[in-house]
Amino acid sequence: xxxxxxxxxxxxxxxxxxxxxxxxxxxxxxxxxxxxxxxxxxxxxxxxxxxxxxxxxxxxxxxxxxxxxxxxxxxxxxxxxxxxxxxxxxxxxxxxxxxxxxxxxxxxxxxxxxxxxxxxxxxxxxxxxxxxxxxxxxxxxxxxxxxxxxxxxxxxxxxxxxxxxxxxxxxxxxxxxxxxxxxxxxxxxxxxxxxxxxxxxxxxxxxxxxxxxxxxxxxxxxxxxxxxxxxxxxxxxxxxxxxxxxxxxxxxxxxxxxxxxxxxxxxxxxxxxxxxxxxxxxxxxxxxxxxxxxxxxxx
Amino acid sequence: xxxxxxxxxxxxxxxxxxxxxxxxxxxxxxxxxxxxxxxxxxxxxxxxxxxxxxxxxxxxxxxxxxxxxxxxxxxxxxxxxxxxxxxxxxxxxxxxxxxxxxxxxxxxxxxxxxxxxxxxxxxxxxxxxxxxxxxxxxxxxxxxxxxxxxxxxxxxxxxxxxxxxxxxxxxxxxxxxxxxxxxxxxxxxxxxxxxxxxxxxxxxxxxxxxxxxxxxxxxxxxxxxxxxxxxxxxxxxxxxxxxxxxxxxxxxxxxxxxxxxxxxxxxxxxxxxxxxxxxxxxxxxxxxxxxxxxxxxxxxxxxxxxxxxxxxxxxxxxxxxxxxxxxxxxxxxxxxxxxxxxxxxxxxxxxxxxxxxxxxxxxxxxxxxxxxxxxxxxxxxxxxxxxxxxxxxxxxxxxxxxxxxxxxxxxxxxxxxxxxxxxxxxxxxxxxxxxxxxxxxxxxxxxxxxxxxxxxxxxxxxxxxxxxxxxxxxxxxxxxxxxxxxxxxxxxxxxxxxxxxxxxxxxxxxxxxxxxxxxxxxxxxxxxxxxxxxxxxxxxxxxxxxxxxxxxxxxxxxxxxxxxxxxxxxxxxxxxxxxxx
Numbered sequence: 111x112x113x114x115x116x117x118x119x120x121x122x123x124x125x126x127x128x129x130x131x132x133x134x135x136x137x138x139x140x141x142x143x144x145x146x147x148x149x150x151x152x153x154x155x156x157x158x159x160x161x162x163x164x165x166x167x168x169x170x171x172x173x174x175x176x177x178x179x180x181x182x183x184x185x186x187x188x189x190x191x192x193x194x195x196x197x198x199x200x201x202x203x204x205x206x207x208x209x210x211x212x213x214x215x216x217x218x219x220x221x222x223x224x225x226x227x228x229x230x231x232x233x234x235x236x237x238x239x240x241x242x243x244x245x246x247x248x249x250x251x252x253x254x255x256x257x258x259x260x261x262x263x264x265x266x267x268x269x270x271x272x273x274x275x276x277x278x279x280x281x282x283x284x285x286x287x288x289x290x291x292x293x294x295x296x297x298x299x300x301x302x303x304x305x306x307x308x309x310x311x312x313x314x315x316x317x318x319x320x321x322x323x324x325x326x327x328x329x330x331x332x333x334x335x336x337x338x339x340x341x342x343x344x345x346x347x348x349x350x351x352x353x354x355x356x357x358x359x360x361x362x363x364x365x366x367x368x369x370x371x372x373x374x375x376x377x378x379x380x381x382x383x384x385x386x387x388x389x390x391x392x393x394x395x396x397x398x399x400x401x402x403x404x405x406x407x408x409x
Numbered sequence: 410x411x412x413x414x415x416x417x418x419x420x421x422x423x424x425x426x427x428x429x430x431x432x433x434x435x436x437x438x439x440x441x442x443x444x445x446x447x448x449x450x451x452x453x454x455x456x457x458x459x460x461x462x463x464x465x466x467x468x469x470x471x472x473x474x475x476x477x478x479x480x481x482x483x484x485x486x487x488x489x490x491x492x493x494x495x496x497x498x499x500x501x502x503x504x505x506x507x508x509x510x511x512x513x514x515x516x517x518x519x520x521x522x523x524x525x526x527x528x529x530x531x532x533x534x535x536x537x538x539x540x541x542x543x544x545x546x547x548x549x550x551x552x553x554x555x556x557x558x559x560x561x562x563x564x565x566x567x568x569x570x571x572x573x574x575x576x577x578x579x580x581x582x583x584x585x586x587x588x589x590x591x592x593x594x595x596x597x598x599x600x601x602x603x604x605x606x607x608x609x610x611x612x613x614x615x616x617x618x619x620x621x622x623x624x625x626x627x628x629x630x631x632x633x634x635x636x637x638x639x640x641x642x643x644x645x646x647x648x649x650x651x652x653x654x655x656x657x658x659x660x661x662x663x664x665x666x667x668x669x670x671x672x673x674x675x676x677x678x679x680x681x682x683x684x685x686x687x688x689x690x691x692x693x694x695x696x697x698x699x700x701x702x703x704x705x706x707x708x709x710x711x712x713x714x715x716x717x718x719x720x721x722x723x724x725x726x727x728x729x730x731x732x733x734x735x736x737x738x739x740x741x742x743x744x745x746x747x748x749x750x751x752x753x754x755x756x757x758x759x760x761x762x763x764x765x766x767x768x769x770x771x772x773x774x775x776x777x778x779x780x781x782x783x784x785x786x787x788x789x790x791x792x793x794x795x796x797x798x799x800x801x802x803x804x805x806x807x808x809x810x811x812x813x814x815x816x817x818x819x820x821x822x823x824x825x826x827x828x829x830x831x832x833x834x835x836x837x838x839x840x841x842x843x844x845x846x847x848x849x850x851x852x853x854x855x856x857x858x859x860x861x862x863x864x865x866x867x868x869x870x871x872x873x874x875x876x877x878x879x880x881x882x883x884x885x886x887x888x889x890x891x892x893x894x895x896x897x898x899x900x901x902x903x904x905x906x907x908x909x910x911x912x913x914x915x916x917x918x919x920x921x922x923x924x925x926x927x928x929x930x931x932x933x934x935x936x937x938x939x940x941x942x943x944x945x946x947x948x949x950x951x952x953x954x955x956x957x958x959x960x961x962x963x964x965x966x967x968x969x970x971x972x973x974x975x976x977x978x979x980x981x982x983x984x985x986x987x988x989x990x
Contacts, residue, residue, distance in 0.1 A: 128964060
């Protein structure tokens, strides 16, 4: 069939409710919704400060039908380690403990706790939904913000100067059993990766690109398209890394789209000159080639 | 007193369902089916998207019935139509158009092998006479019969079918299929009186008095003259008369070399027929291949079979010896500015002449309607009967359609005209005003700006449409990220030797499996086919599936109006509307 039919491959049960407080068109609740579909009800979510702390709803409400533990910004992985230990003490080896953190709570503030948990190979699934800045507090840059992007702390006159931190390489260096990247534009790919991660013991890390309409400055309805474009133009390659050493692309075709349309439809890149876009392109190409070398070395 | 245990941390006990985030929105999504461009582009007015969708679900009988609701001759049109549906297919802009003609052909053949019991409206007392049994007359008869009327079809020829039987060669349309499709019309109660020329054997005045309404579809059978001297010399023949003779079973003597003048389907039919009778055949056309009105596949087949095409040339003189044609003298042409038809006008290049030795010239530069044989007091416009969209003429109760009017001269246009006239006659006999049975006027019966839908006229559309909007879906309205490129299946062909050696059907169509694959390539433009993408991509968990495949519900009290569902809908079946307006 010409249309890629995915209805049969997406579980119908919902572990998230309507009425959550995400902005219209936010990819983060969709990411959570899909991840929970794959994990099922026997899941405990640990959530450091992030947009999702708000999305989950004000006390006494919750938008999740599974237990959700709010915790401090820097403590996602540490708290999850504790929850895991408590479950182990009870003999519960089946409940999945999942950290759900933004890029701030992962790349910056929570990195120390994450590194520690990964180094100890704690039996947790750590999901980072990455919207590439501190969106909840008003779009301040994080170390996940791409070079050249506008944020409220990197204005167009002085846009983000550093390249985006290569978080999957950081995690790969910890040699944890499973790392994957995913986006909401490819739900089946995302679900398969979560199911695979669920079946593995040890620290598992899932990096989900999560387009943010107000922070990236694009129309609400374009969220899925943005995620799709990020993959197609190789800004966000879809991959899996086992034990930190076996790298693999998970896209089924190796065509590449130009970067220009992806950048030009986002207000945060509106100030970029053609030369700066060319620079951006060469960064993307260089990273792709570096990943290709990792993949080649794995074969 | 029992000790009350207090949780050491605040624990949420309720869900966010208490927060009605729907109040945030200023646009709202609405499921709204629209019109696929194939439906609008079909001169017959077939619900192509509808039968493709039914085939996708394996509902063959329903697909057949839906096709037969609009088109009485699908096995025929699947073979001989110029398929403008494929020209308008949105898939053309993605990879290649869906091979609609091949799917229609397969369904048409299926309908002959598995005859349906055709539904008829309640019987009516009025009788309608139809003069001419070509595609227009057959369509009008078929639809009127299904609308409950008594219908008698008259034709001067010994058998019904008009140009389908007289003009189109057997290798394009095997007669057993045409016979089968006409038989289906006969089975509806339509009676045929062949070998009777109305206006000659029966005077029009008395004929008109026999019926409550009359449909005139006598076609265009008079070949246009080339306007050259010695056109009456032995060896110069009218192309259509030649085709009719061969189709009657005659094998006219053509000599060794034949030149066909013209670029339409009659010219190509003449050339391929002459070639089958053993002649070396050249087609002379005054414009280039780009302007040729013949069906491109037919031109390609002609070339494959060995017909030589000479472009930018026109005959200027015939040279005869002993009263018999020996050569045709031609002048080279060049293309000037566009004429009224939008095609570039051919202009002779003086002194650039050449001569072709030839035994027979077949002129196929078009046909005129025989206006002398029409009912009296019928207004004529240019070279055809003046008739409006519903076939209404200047005489009350007399309707006209097909080649005898100034409509486009294709089988599909004739079938469409016959259908519109059936609606016109139904409206006339039931004394209905401009409004249809549902209070809908003619524009509402059309597929977008295309032909009318009999399903809508009968208020019996078997396809469930949601908030149907009579508006075309353009390619830009689709989200093609959800589609893969899939090559269009090519029709099977008879071998070259077998093609040239006789009148066996050349185009063998697609086998069932490939035809179904083509149906699966259909985008289903504008019509929800329950692919679930809107539901899967909704960030607000606000879309749910109704039971029994009845579409989707949107929880508007939670939908924030982000528009992701409409944006991701692959087929443009979701519309965003302004909130509160």
